[in-house]
Amino acid sequence: DADVTQTPRNRITKTGKRIMLECSQTKGHDRMYWYRQDPGLGLQLIYYSFDVKDINKGEISDGYSVSRQAQAKFSLSLESAIPNQTALYFCATRDRGTDTQYFGPGTRLTVL
Amino acid sequence: QKEVEQNSGPLSVPEGAIASLNCTYSDRGSQSFFWYRQYSGKSPELIMFIYSNGDKEDGRFTAQLNKASQYVSLLIRDSQPSDSATYLCAVNERSPSGGGADGLTFGKGTHLIIQP
Numbered sequence: 001d002a003d004v005t006q007t008p009r010n011r012i013t014k015t016g017k018r019i020m021l022e023c024s025q026t027k028g029h030d031r032m033y034w035y036r037q038d039p040g041l042g043l044q045l046i047y048y049s050f051d052v053k054d055i056n057k058g059e060i061s062d063g064y065s066v067s068r069q070a071q072a073k074f075s076l077s078l079e080s081a082i083p084n085q086t087a088l089y090f091c092a093t094r095d096r097g098t099d100t101q102y103f104g105p106g107t108r109l110t111v112l
Numbered sequence: 113q114k115e116v117e118q119n120s121g122p123l124s125v126p127e128g129a130i131a132s133l134n135c136t137y138s139d140r141g142s143q144s145f146f147w148y149r150q151y152s153g154k155s156p157e158l159i160m161f162i163y164s165n166g167d168k169e170d171g172r173f174t175a176q177l178n179k180a181s182q183y184v185s186l187l188i189r190d191s192q193p194s195d196s197a198t199y200l201c202a203v204n205e206r207s208p209s210g211g212g213a214d215g216l217t218f219g220k221g222t223h224l225i226i227q228p
Contacts, residue, residue, distance in 0.1 A: 040120075042200070042218050042219060042220035043156070043200070043218040088153075094215070098161060099146075100146065100158055100161055101146075101215065101216055102158070103157070
């Protein structure tokens with residue numbers, strides 16, 4: 001079984017709709033991250049969380065919000081989706097011992 | 113602002129040859145360095161990490177770090193067609209086990225093509 005899972009894997013939605021992307025992990029890591037990836041732009045950090053009560057904005061948090069429901073679950077919401085939020089979204093966890101980040105399989109989001 | 117620079121490529125290498133991927137970073141406080149491989153449409157997967165100056169070998173892969181020059185590289189020996197992918201360099205300004213405020217800073221990646 002995958003250590004970091006994301007749902008849905010693909011989603012097509014319309015402008016103005018609210019959408020939630022979910023991430024779960026069984027690695028036991030307390031640190032979790034949300035990134036988006038656009039062609040030619042690399043990975044950009046949206047939000048990160050050190051634990052349930054500690055959530056921080058990344059470099060491109062505008063238009064997004066997050067919820068850390070438990071150590072193992074970290075959700076990303078788009079309150080009112082817009083077309084330039086069309087991208088590949090990755091959740092990741094972090095091993096404190098090695099600083100290594102482990103990525104989920106990604107969610108491909110298309111906003112029409 | 114922290115920056116990680118990579119040549120976007122494509123870098124074309126014959127099968128069986130050595131592929132050399134390079135990365136430079138702007139933050140002298142960077143302490144942890146990572147190489148990820150990403151196939152098209154898939155998630156990044158860790159190849160290896162390096163913390164200290166010098167070389168670190170793992171199978172066909174060797175990471176090289178030069179903190180004075182703010183340079184990290186990845187060598188892939190005996191390149192195979194399955195090595196064709198985008199390779200992402202990532203850095204973190206915190207020391208290992210010291211936590212970190214904001215995750216890794218990624219380069220945009222180098223697209224590597226291994227020609228059969």
